[in-house]
Amino acid sequence: xxxTSWYLFLGTALFTVGVIGxxxxxxxxxxxxxxxxxxxxxxxxxxxxxxxxxxxxxxVFAIFVIxxxxxxxxxxxxxxxxxFRNKETxxxxxxxxxxx
Amino acid sequence: xPLQYIAFFTLAAAMLTSAVLxxxxxxxxxxxxxxxxxxxxxxxxxxxxxxELLFAVQIIxxxxxxxxxxxxxxxxxxIDVAAKQxxxxxxxxxxxxxxxxxxxxxxxxxxxxxxQGLNLPQVTAATGAATAGNTEAVALxxxxxxxxxxxxxxxxxxxxxxxxxxxxxxxx
Numbered sequence: 001x002x003x004t005s006w007y008l009f010l011g012t013a014l015f016t017v018g019v020i021g022x023x024x025x026x027x028x029x030x031x032x033x034x035x036x037x038x039x040x041x042x043x044x045x046x047x048x049x050x051x052x053x054x055x056x057x058x059x060v061f062a063i064f065v066i067x068x069x070x071x072x073x074x075x076x077x078x079x080x081x082x083x084f085r086n087k088e089t090x091x092x093x094x095x096x097x098x099x100x
Numbered sequence: 101x102p103l104q105y106i107a108f109f110t111l112a113a114a115m116l117t118s119a120v121l122x123x124x125x126x127x128x129x130x131x132x133x134x135x136x137x138x139x140x141x142x143x144x145x146x147x148x149x150x151x152e153l154l155f156a157v158q159i160i161x162x163x164x165x166x167x168x169x170x171x172x173x174x175x176x177x178x179i180d181v182a183a184k185q186x187x188x189x190x191x192x193x194x195x196x197x198x199x200x201x202x203x204x205x206x207x208x209x210x211x212x213x214x215x216q217g218l219n220l221p222q223v224t225a226a227t228g229a230a231t232a233g234n235t236e237a238v239a240l241x242x243x244x245x246x247x248x249x250x251x252x253x254x255x256x257x258x259x260x261x262x263x264x265x266x267x268x269x270x271x272x
Binding site: 001002005006007008009010012013014015016017018019020021023024025026027029030032033034036037040043044047048050051056057059060062063064066067068069070071072073074075077078079080081082084085088089090091092093 | 104105108112115116119120122123128131132135138139142145146148149150151153154157158161162165166169170173174176177178179181185186187188189191192195196198199202203206207210214234237238241242246249253256257259260261263264265266267268270
C-alpha cells in the first residue's frame with residue numbers, strides 16, 4: 001500500500017494545474033475543461049480519504065461530484081453555444097459588454 | 101510492492117503531463133484529447149484505491165459522456181478564428197504568482213499534517229477483507245443512507261437538462 005499523503009499531493013498538483021488553466025487561458029472551452037481538472041483533483045482526495053478511513057462515504061461523495069460536473073458541463077456548454085450564436089467568439093476577453 | 105510504485109508513478113506522470121498539455125494547447129480539440137488521457141489516468145488512480153465502481157463510472161460518464169459533449173461543442177463553434185488569436189491572457193504572471201502561493205499553502209498544510217499531527221499510515225490489507233465488494237457497499241450506501249441526495253441529484257440533472265435545451269434553442 002502506498003501512503004495516503006502521496007495521493008493527496010497528486011490531487012494538489014492536479015488542482016494547481018487546473019487553477020492555472022482557469023486563470024490564464026482565454027478560450028472559454030479550455031476554461032471549462034480546467035474546471036473539470038479541478039473537480040477530478042477533488043475526487044482523488046475524496047477517494048484517498050475514503051480508502052484511509054475504510055468507509056465508502058468518500059466514494060459516494062465522489063459519485064455526486066461527477067454527477068454535478070456533468071450537469072455543470074451541459075449547462076456551461078449550452079451557454080457557450082448561445083454566446084457563440086450572438087457574438088461569434090469564444091474568447092473570454094471579447095465578452096466585455098458589462099465593462100465600464 | 102514495487103509494482104504499486106511503478107503503477108502509481110506511471111499514472112501520476114501521465115496525469116500531470118496530459119493536464120499541463122490540456123491547458124497549453126492552441127487547438128481545443130487537442131485539449132479535449134489530452135483531457136481524455138487525464139481522465140483515464142484518474143480512473144487508474146481510483147482503481148489503485150480499490151474504488152471499482154468509481155472507476156467504471158468515471159470511464160462511462162466522464163470520458164464517454166462529458167468529453168463527447170465537449171467535443172460536440174468544440175466542433176460547433178468556429179475554432180479557426182480562436183486558434184489564431186493570443187491564447188493566454190495578459191495577466192498570466194499574476195495568475196502564476198497566485199497559484200504558486202496557493203500550492204505552497206496546500207503543500208505546507210499537507211506536509212505539516214503528515215509530519216506533525218495527523219498520522220496517515222499505510223492501510224493494511226487485512227482490514228479491508230470484511231467488505232463484500234466495493235460496488236455492493238457503495239450501492240447499499242447510496243440506496244439506504246444517501247437516498248435523499250440521490251433524489252436531489254436527479255432533480256439537479258433534470259434542471260440541467262431543461263436549462264441546456266432552452267439555452268441552445270434558436271427561438272424560445
